Amino acid sequence: MLDIPSESFQEIIEGKTKLLVPKGSITEKVPPKEPAFFNPKAKLNRDFSIIAYAAFIEKFQGPKIFLEGLAGIGARGLRVANELKIDNLVINDLNPTALKMAEYSANLNGIKNVEFTEKEVCRFFSSYSKKGQRGSIVDIDPFGSPAAFFDCGIRATMHGGILSTAATDLQVLNGLFQSACKRKYGGIPIRVEYGNEMAIRLVLGCLRVVAARLGVEVKPMFVESDMHYYRTYVKVLNRPDQEENIGYILHCKNCGYRKISFEQKQECELCKLKIGIAGPLWIGKIFDKDFLKDMLIQISNLQVDKVCEKTLNKCLLEAEMPPTYYTLDEIAKKMKTSPPKLEDVIENLQKNGFVASVTSFNPTGFRTNAKINKIIEIFQLSSKA
Ligand SMILES: C[S@@+](CC[C@H](N)C(=O)[O-])C[C@H]1O[C@@H](n2cnc3c(N)ncnc32)[C@H](O)[C@@H]1O
Ligand SMILES: [Zn+2]
Structure with missing residues (x-):
């Protein structure tokens, strides 16, 4: 067994998986980054990951390999290996203590099909960017913006695989720092009631632009957000995307009229005043109806929060509805x-x-x-x- 000092760590169970976590992450309001980062409140988004990956694994024909680029103490990856049927898991993080803890937890659960690496995340992904070595599930879960890792994350995802990303730079995506958003995601947000959807569309728009440059298509399957994060799950397809899904949201602050458009417009169609423009961003579908149905079917086999089913039923109802x-x-x-x-x-x-x-x-x-x-x-x- 690995030698981990017991007074600053404790064992918890999340889903069906035992995890060694820093005591501070349970007792303090904001989970500390030292000695390693673990956010107990992120259980719900890890539950959604488990459901989404379960739905994916059920139908995917190729090897089930999960590459976790910014794994922390390995909570997501270890749950995947313990609660779902996968062939192999690779846990990567720059923090050696986090990796040691992940290794300890892997032993607690008897998980054998796991490797640990301590690399800068893009170096890690790049080492899996060859044909035959790519992951079928790839996760990007950094502090702040994931945009810097889209390129290497997409390259490390095999044809038909799932790339999931999380963004926690809420102020940037919600329009508080417009120029930072333009710089990071290539699009400009405006402050609107449906700011969380706009943020997710900015993330997806950026993913689409990077993917298109690499000659691959990204197809949104599921997205999810709460007060603290935006998560997206896209399928990566090794073919150039033919459909134009990048455009703008035009929003009139005066009368509340809004629409999506491939072009920028200056005037509100209803009240004729100047209209606000957000984008360029993703204006296509953000949910795949069949995938949502597959996720709902998986729930009964899994140990996840009851809220997940409620949320997924709402996603199903809105899957083919207009944007905003x-x-x-x-x-x-x-x-x-x-x-x-x-x-x-x-x-x-x-x-x-x-x-x-x-x-x-x-x-x-x-x-x-x-x-x-x-x-x-x-x-x-x-x-x-
Ligand atoms: C938000 S936490 C990950 C949480 C984890 N995925 C989970 O679900 O519990 C981000 C992690 O990224 C690691 N990290 C930050 N920058 C990195 C980099 N450039 N390369 C690899 N790991 C990095 C940090 O050590 C931290 O553990
Ligand atoms: Zn108007």
Whole structure:
């Protein structure tokens, strides 16, 4: 057994997996980076990873190899190896203490099909960028922006494999530092109610541009966010992407009208005032309906938070709906009334011939193809009901 001093570490169980974690990560409000980083609150996003990878593994014909580039104490990778059927796991991190802990945890769970490497993440990915050596699941989970690792991450993902990424540079992606966002992700955000979706579309847009440069296609399968992170899961396909999925979100701060467009426009179609422009960013689909169904099927075999199923059912409803969503508060504020019930709004929109659904991005959000002026009319109906 590896020699780990017991007073500053403790064993926990996450999902079905035993993990050795720094005591500070459990007791302190913000998990410390030293001696190694572990965020217990990220359990939910690791649960989603387990479900997404399970759905992928079930259908994927090739070797099941998980490359975890920024593994920390190995929580995600070790859970994958312990809770799913994979052939091989490679855990990489620059922090030797984190790696030692991951090795200790691997032993605790009797995981044998695992290797550990201590490399700079792009060097790590590059060493797996040859035909026959690529990963079928590749994860990029850094502190802050993942954009610097898209190139090497894509190169290390085999044809048909899944590349998952996490972004925690929320202020950049939410439009507080626009020029930093342009620099890192190649697109500009604007501050809107549906900022989390816009952020995810900026991440996907950047992934798409990098992938296109490398002659491969990225196909979004599943995305997920909360207050602290944005996660994306894309399939990497070894063929040039034919479909144009990069464009803009045009958003009028005056009347609330918004639309997606391949071109920039200056004027709002409804109120004729100057319209805000976000992008370039991903304007295509962000969920793959069949993949979501596969994820839902997997849940019963797994030990994950109950919230996952609820969220995935919402994703399924919104999978083929238009980009961007509205919130009850946003519309109610415009109308100076109290917000009606979400179900009533959706039902009334549908009754009036529009498509409408809830969204996983916001508990009071809804998607529809109705324009803002129609939504307001229908809100009036819902408020009277
Ligand atoms: C957010 S944490 C990873 C958390 C982990 N994936 C999980 O789910 O618990 C980021 C990790 O990246 C490591 N790291 C930061 N920069 C790195 C680099 N350039 N190369 C390799 N590892 C790096 C840090 O040591 C840290 O453990
Ligand atoms: Zn307008």
